[in-house]
Amino acid sequence: MAKKLLFGLGLFALASIAQAQVIHQERSLYRNIIVEDNGDLRCLKFTVRTTKSQQSCFLKSQPQQLVFNYTKLLMTSLLVMPEPKRILIIGLGGGTMSNTLAQLYPQSQIDNVEIDPAVIKVARDYFGFFENSKIKTYNQDGRIFIKRALLKKQQYDWIILDAFNGDYIPEHLMTKEFLQETKALLSKQGVLSANTFSLSNLYAHESATYKAVFGDFYQVSNQANSNRIIIVSRNGFTANSLNKNNIKQLNSTLRTFGIDIYSLYNSINFTLTDQNWPKNTRLLTDQFSPANLLNTQ
Numbered sequence: 001m002a003k004k005l006l007f008g009l010g011l012f013a014l015a016s017i018a019q020a021q022v023i024h025q026e027r028s029l030y031r032n033i034i035v036e037d038n039g040d041l042r043c044l045k046f047t048v049r050t051t052k053s054q055q056s057c058f059l060k061s062q063p064q065q066l067v068f069n070y071t072k073l074l075m076t077s078l079l080v081m082p083e084p085k086r087i088l089i090i091g092l093g094g095g096t097m098s099n100t101l102a103q104l105y106p107q108s109q110i111d112n113v114e115i116d117p118a119v120i121k122v123a124r125d126y127f128g129f130f131e132n133s134k135i136k137t138y139n140q141d142g143r144i145f146i147k148r149a150l151l152k153k154q155q156y157d158w159i160i161l162d163a164f165n166g167d168y169i170p171e172h173l174m175t176k177e178f179l180q181e182t183k184a185l186l187s188k189q190g191v192l193s194a195n196t197f198s199l200s201n202l203y204a205h206e207s208a209t210y211k212a213v214f215g216d217f218y219q220v221s222n223q224a225n226s227n228r229i230i231i232v233s234r235n236g237f238t239a240n241s242l243n244k245n246n247i248k249q250l251n252s253t254l255r256t257f258g259i260d261i262y263s264l265y266n267s268i269n270f271t272l273t274d275q276n277w278p279k280n281t282r283l284l285t286d287q288f289s290p291a292n293l294l295n296t297q
Contacts, residue, residue: 028118056094070227081191084158090142091163095129171289186234201293204277216272
């Protein structure tokens with residue numbers, strides 16, 4: 001998904017040391033794909049029309065470090081799902097999230113779904129994306145994959161929605177009907193995390209749609225960028241669902257990846273007590289998902 005964020009001063013300085021060098025460029029069926037090196041930083045970018053957005057970055061000298069702020073925000077989901085055994089990631093990018101989770105949970109099954117075969121190849125060739133008997137990649141549309149997984153009666157403990165088409169989240173991956181299908185794919189205690197935006201004309205519509213399907217949810221964001229992470233559960237959350245007891249153990253584990261879970265915990269809001277969109281907001285459906293509102297401001 002689009003990573004339109006402001007880097008911290010240290011990372012910004014690092015990226016400014018050298019002029020970006022394009023090491024790979026191609027036109028796929030869906031977008032222009034660019035891989036750039038800027039000193040120690042390597043980034044995957046999509047260009048659609050005149051818009052260029054960073055999809056994935058990693059430090060070549062420290063590939064285990066998470067660079068994008070939103071990937072760190074995603075890890076707050078582990079406070080409510082600390083030991084996911086089956087993980088589904090919709091939207092591959094450079095594969096950094098899959099690689100990180102594979103290191104955290106080497107015994108877990110991770111299924112990655114990516115519609116663009118060129119992105120899969122670039123992730124393998126330039127970003128160290130690795131696969132094995134427990135890590136599989138499916139070249140499919142995310143919604144089609146979920147429909148087929150439901151027919152096979154599969155279930156996942158953690159589903160991560162991180163799909164991006166170059167402009168915004170694909171419309172058919174935002175609707176009430178899609179979220180209902182995804183909810184049915186979750187295990188009994190399963191959790192879904194969606195990478196979306198806090199600055200968008202669709203903010204209220206997205207929020208209302210998630211609440212209609214899942215009930216009140218947690219969301220986490222910060223002032224560093226416009227990304228927000230929506231965290232929902234198959235069984236719904238209560239005010240006591242966030243497990244503080246997991247923080248200490250997670251902190252020692254996640255520090256290796258450059259994540260401060262204490263800081264992230266303090267950035268979490270619960271919509272039961274902090275709903276900031278109108279109650280009568282129209283839901284996004286397969287019949288109403290207006291493309292003209294998809295661009296962030």
